Amino acid sequence: MTPPAALDVDTIGNGVPKPLTVDAIPAVRAQSAKMPGGVAPSTSSDMFKSPACYTKPKAKRWDHILSAEAKSRKSSTLKGAAKYLGTPGLISLGGGLPSPEYFPFEELSVKVPTPPGFSPGTTRLTAGKHDIREGKSLYDLEVALNYGQSSGAPQLLRFVTEHTELIHNPPYSDWQCCLTPGSTYAWDTALRLLCEKGDYLLMEEYTFSSAQETVLPLGVKVAHVKMDEQGLLPESLDDVMSNWDEASRGARKPSVLYTIPTGQNPTGATQSFERRKEVYKVAQKHDIYIVEDEPYYFLQMQPYTGANSEPVPPPATHDEFLKSLIPSYLSIDVDGRVLRMESFSKVLSPGARTGWVVASEQIIERVYRNTEVSAQHPSGFSQLIFFKLLDEQWGHSGYLDWLINLRMQYTSRRDIIVHACEDHLPREVTSWIAPAAGMFHWIEIDWKKHPELTAGKTHDAIEEALFTAAVDSGVLISRGSWFKADGRTEDRMFFRATFAAASEENIIEAIRRFGAAVRAEFKLP
Amino acid sequence: MTPPAALDVDTIGNGVPKPLTVDAIPAVRAQSAKMPGGVAPSTSSDMFKSPACYTKPKAKRWDHILSAEAKSRKSSTLKGAAKYLGTPGLISLGGGLPSPEYFPFEELSVKVPTPPGFSPGTTRLTAGKHDIREGKSLYDLEVALNYGQSSGAPQLLRFVTEHTELIHNPPYSDWQCCLTPGSTYAWDTALRLLCEKGDYLLMEEYTFSSAQETVLPLGVKVAHVKMDEQGLLPESLDDVMSNWDEASRGARKPSVLYTIPTGQNPTGATQSFERRKEVYKVAQKHDIYIVEDEPYYFLQMQPYTGANSEPVPPPATHDEFLKSLIPSYLSIDVDGRVLRMESFSKVLSPGARTGWVVASEQIIERVYRNTEVSAQHPSGFSQLIFFKLLDEQWGHSGYLDWLINLRMQYTSRRDIIVHACEDHLPREVTSWIAPAAGMFHWIEIDWKKHPELTAGKTHDAIEEALFTAAVDSGVLISRGSWFKADGRTEDRMFFRATFAAASEENIIEAIRRFGAAVRAEFKLP
Structure with a gap:
């Protein structure tokens, strides 16, 4: 793939290229190579990167870390023969691609939410079988459903x-x-x-x-x-x-x-x-x-x-x-x-x-x-469905709106679980940091305060007892030891709680139950 | 998974169970386990096989051929914890599954052909987000779009x-x-x-x-x-x-x-x-x-x-x-x-x-x-789309109709290419057997009749010359040597032609061009 021909790069002074912006994308597209319309076209990001990318130095080589398996892989022989397919007038009896007339799908559509409000299912996106040939879209079922x-x-x-x-x-x-x-x-x-x-x-x-x-x-x-x-x-x-x-x-x-x-x-x-x-x-x-x-x-x-x-x-x-x-x-x-x-x-x-x-x-x-x-x-x-949603419907601007929307949803879920911990977990033996990202809340247990420690109860036994007590109280929460990279029991003890999926009431109730289970296990009031 | 409880097996005499028929499938389904409706349910074919299967002996063990990699694989720790999810009233903060409320797809539909005629796009199949909960279907977007x-x-x-x-x-x-x-x-x-x-x-x-x-x-x-x-x-x-x-x-x-x-x-x-x-x-x-x-x-x-x-x-x-x-x-x-x-x-x-x-x-x-x-x-x-088409719309009977339809389509395509070979390839140096299945026609070239053989032209050089002559005449056809399992040049020479995708006229024209290229290369009249 060759980069776009015209390398007229905007700079922010000292020759440093300006980063790409949402607003600049139509101009980049306008000078990019034409979107291939055939089946299984060869492609790469070089068709779509902005000219500014090519003003930067190249990456180092990584030959010394590639595995023997990786090094020994060769290009597909049959895919190599695809280079002849561009020849005008050529008829291919080469590759074993089935004919799209035998794909039993004439049309596909999805209902999706749209920005800014993202109220559910307001817009229907439709892909036909021959939309490319018919000039209706850059992508269609005929191409998406083949190799x-x-x-x-x-x-x-x-x-x-x-x-x-x-x-x-x-x-x-x-x-x-x-x-x-x-x-x-x-x-x-x-x-x-x-x-x-x-x-x-x-x-x-x-x-x-x-x-x-x-x-x-x-x-x-x-x-x-x-x-x-x-x-x-x-x-x-x-x-x-x-x-x-x-x-x-x-x-x-x-x-x-x-x-x-x-x-x-x-x-x-x-x-x-x-x-x-x-x-x-x-x-x-x-x-x-x-x-x-x-x-x-x-x-x-x-x-x-x-x-x-x-x-x-x-x-x-x-x-x-x-x-x-x-x-x-x-x-x-x-x-x-x-x-x-x-x-x-x-x-x-x-x-x-x-x-x-x-x-x-x-x-x-x-x-x-x-x-x-x-x-x-x-x-x-x-x-095809992701293309319809992201490229044809939302665009980069709508996708950023969606991501901001999601950020606020997860912020709210995180706040609920952290508040629930503040309300329901015994601070004597539990501690945590409010997460800044993701879907996991990591709760530390001060297991050395366990009443049976002096009687010889081990780290593992205490973690197991807390897990079982939680399940018995009606909450499933993951044991930290499941995630130990080298599998060794360690000095500290954690549980992982996910706030991604349960409802607000269920998150609060689950943390309340876990708090009660911890309290009981540690014989706290 | 446990097999269906009632093992009332139909037999065809001597205790040999009768093979399953399309008509018997509803009865098998009726006594099978209930279709799981949740996210990422554990499942296996044992939920769906007919009782007759269980009257047969078990397979041999293959421990002696499994690789070290295969033997060392263990069950996923986190998926193992899923066994608690059946507990009534349990709230899971366990697995990191995102909430379906953030999947931006409310409804999906496809237009499909229906038996017996399979005229295109006559029927629209629709899947909603919560069809399982709403009792509308056994499968929906909420489940299909999660892990x-x-x-x-x-x-x-x-x-x-x-x-x-x-x-x-x-x-x-x-x-x-x-x-x-x-x-x-x-x-x-x-x-x-x-x-x-x-x-x-x-x-x-x-x-x-x-x-x-x-x-x-x-x-x-x-x-x-x-x-x-x-x-x-x-x-x-x-x-x-x-x-x-x-x-x-x-x-x-x-x-x-x-x-x-x-x-x-x-x-x-x-x-x-x-x-x-x-x-x-x-x-x-x-x-x-x-x-x-x-x-x-x-x-x-x-x-x-x-x-x-x-x-x-x-x-x-x-x-x-x-x-x-x-x-x-x-x-x-x-x-x-x-x-x-x-x-x-x-x-x-x-x-x-x-x-x-x-x-x-x-x-x-x-x-x-x-x-x-x-x-x-x-x-x-x-x-989800295959389920909608195969299970909800066509059923086993409609799928068999589709396969018969396809059989006739490929029969017709095979007949076209074989007739074209009969009409256009020089029988002096080419031969073939009409294929009984698949999408490939395998044409042998009697390369030892090549006029430059005595001048030392090799098998490889002749195959290459024929391939290039074909491309130059406007037809792409695959060289037999591309498919040699051990890569060695061999005594015989073949070309592979696909009849799966090109139109009737193009198949005939491509074979005509290939025939002309072979004739020219072998200096035949």
């Missing part, structure tokens, strides 16, 4: 590329996006690209249990990095790497860090901008490649103001909203050492199994090669 | 389970289905379950190039099995296994065979029932596990009757149609040594990325464990 490339459909790829530039503006030129069938899949792919059997991987001390369960069966072990209330500690990362002993570990130094920077699962911790810069510096020092898993990035909330104070009003403008977001690792990634996993699961729907990754061209090309002989691409139904 | 289990949604799993029993009636009791995000993904999963790095895998001499490109980067090598016009040769399979020399191969005997029994890609060959039984016997002799990849099973066609004779009329009844289908490996699999990969790609839509696999419980359980930390499950949009 596609592992980049994902260009129609949706354009939107996520623009969104990525708008939000993160990566500081190197050759970044690319690739649509994925969800971040769980993307993480499995990343491990296959970046790790060999026997390697260690760096993870936060407490981490998403499923992310860890993906790692271990590959024969990869986990080295944990300590955390504080802002999450990952750069000093600990530096310490693990500086004092790595190959002999005692039985493995080479790790070269990959997995982190959830925003609303971390399970701790709810959010790394400040300063923290991220410090971690990035340590990554540069030890040449660590960073995988940032960011499903909760847009669940950053308004500041917590306490039970009896006024809530902070929503961001007044898109600009104010964008400025309120903590910059990502991607946005400070001068080396191209970050693979960012983006998800629509927490902001549109997890069941659609559609997200995307962002990384340097070299890494994304390897993602394509892995994906084309595995999941291939996200569902065409999902891609 | 699900790696088995796939029970609503669609029921349909494919019944369909599997109806068509294949596996001869052991503990078979299970698992929905997949497509067969390409299922194949990657199967390799991770069944092969270790350094192993050899058995494949047909010519095979789907993408299937082979999935294998090699895993460090797995390919041992090829010879073929004739019926595909895989059992004698060759026996020969490869009986004469396996670990020292010269540098690897243990293979334990897995990958085969495309019906309308094989690229050769178009279809294994007869006799052939399948012979291959299965060899598999038993050498304890080979069989992966049957069957995307073209329902592209079995009416017999080819030649250019000037009447076409064979369509099957008059469902029963006649079912009897016309060559039995699958699954249907003769007394040991449970077959993993069958099923696809909707060629019969509904490839872009939906939704298919399923069938195998013994032990293998399917391992598929779940792999999938839950990778693709998770097919898109909820795809699952």
Whole structure:
């Protein structure tokens, strides 16, 4: 793919290009390559990035960290033959694509809410089978329901590329996006690209249990990095790497860090901008490649103001909203050492199994090669519906409105659970910090105050007893030990409560029940 | 999952249970477990199989062929906690599921053709957000758009389970289905379950190039099995296994065979029932596990009757149609040594990325464990739309009508390409067999008649020259060498032509152009 021809870059002085804005996107589109209209077109983010991107330096090369499996992947032979398809007048008896006349779907439509109020189901979006040929849309059922490339459909790829530039503006030129069938899949792919059997991987001390369960069966072990209330500690990362002993570990130094920077699962911790810069510096020092898993990035909330104070009003403008977001690792990634996993699961729907990754061209090309002989691409139904909603209906401006709306909803849910904790948990043995992002509230238990401690009751037994007592009282809450990156019992004890799904009354009632269970277990009045 | 309680099995004498019929499905459903209505319910085919299944013996165990990766996978910790969710009155702050109120999709609808005529877009199927709660449907957007289990949604799993029993009636009791995000993904999963790095895998001499490109980067090598016009040769399979020399191969005997029994890609060959039984016997002799990849099973066609004779009329009844289908490996699999990969790609839509696999419980359980930390499950949009179409609208009877309709369409396309070959290819140097199934026509070139052979022109150079001459004449056709399982140049030469997608006129014109190119290259009049 070639970048747009006219490189007339707006600058903000000293030759630094101006970041992309929502208002500038139509102009970028106007000078971009034409949207491909055929089946399984080859595509890349380079078709859709603004000219300013190409004024930046290129990413570093990562040959030294790619796995043998990743290095040995070749382009698909049959997909290679697709290069002839552009020949005028050529008839293809080449690829085994079924004829769209046998797809039994003539039309698809969804009812969606629209900005600014987002009252439910006010607008119907419709996709026909031959909308592209008929000039009605850039995307249709005929194309969406056939095979596609592992980049994902260009129609949706354009939107996520623009969104990525708008939000993160990566500081190197050759970044690319690739649509994925969800971040769980993307993480499995990343491990296959970046790790060999026997390697260690760096993870936060407490981490998403499923992310860890993906790692271990590959024969990869986990080295944990300590955390504080802002999450990952750069000093600990530096310490693990500086004092790595190959002999005692039985493995080479790790070269990959997995982190959830925003609303971390399970701790709810959010790394400040300063923290991220410090971690990035340590990554540069030890040449660590960073995988940032960011499903909760847009669940950053308004500041917590306490039970009896006024809530902070929503961001007044898109600009104010964008400025309120903590910059990502991607946005400070001068080396191209970050693979960012983006998800629509927490902001549109997890069941659609559609997200995307962002990384340097070299890494994304390897993602394509892995994906084309595995999941291939996200569902065409999902891609088409998301395109209709995000690109044709909401646009970038409407999507930002939706994200602001969601921010306020989660702020309200967070406030409810924190107030409920203030009202119902025994402060003698419980403590917490109001989360700034995500869907998790992390409650510490001062287990050393347990009355049976002197009788020898262990950390594990007390955690188990509290969990069982909670279930018996009618509340399911996750045990902190489920999320321990190296599975070891530890000095501290936590429970994770989700405030994403239950109703207001149920959140309050559940915390009340948990408080009563803790009180009973600790024999508190 | 427990099987249905009342085991009142119809028999056909000697205690052999009667196979399931379309008409009997309502009665099976009536005594099955209630369809789960919640988010991410645990489910399995055992909820939906007929009582007759449980009168059969169990599958063998496959511990000895499972990979270290497969064996080391454990159940998801967080999904394990879901067992408490059935507790009455329990409030969950456990799992990180987003609230459906934030899914911006209130209603989804598709226009579909209906049997018997299947005229396009006559009927609109609609799914609401809360149809389950409102008693309107067994499946809705609220559930489909949230996370699900790696088995796939029970609503669609029921349909494919019944369909599997109806068509294949596996001869052991503990078979299970698992929905997949497509067969390409299922194949990657199967390799991770069944092969270790350094192993050899058995494949047909010519095979789907993408299937082979999935294998090699895993460090797995390919041992090829010879073929004739019926595909895989059992004698060759026996020969490869009986004469396996670990020292010269540098690897243990293979334990897995990958085969495309019906309308094989690229050769178009279809294994007869006799052939399948012979291959299965060899598999038993050498304890080979069989992966049957069957995307073209329902592209079995009416017999080819030649250019000037009447076409064979369509099957008059469902029963006649079912009897016309060559039995699958699954249907003769007394040991449970077959993993069958099923696809909707060629019969509904490839872009939906939704298919399923069938195998013994032990293998399917391992598929779940792999999938839950990778693709998770097919898109909820795809699952919901397929459920609406297949279960609520067409039913099994309407789906069989659709498959018969497709059979006649492909028969007509096959007849067109074979007639075109009869009219336009030079018989002096080309030959073919009319395919009985699939979407591929395999044309042999008698390359040893090439005029420059005596001047030293090689097999590869002639194949290349023919390919280029074809492209220059305006037709893209695939080179046979692209599909060679072990990549070696061979004694014979083939080209693969697809008749699935081009129009009737274009198929004829493409073959005319190819014929002219061959004539010119071979200096024929």
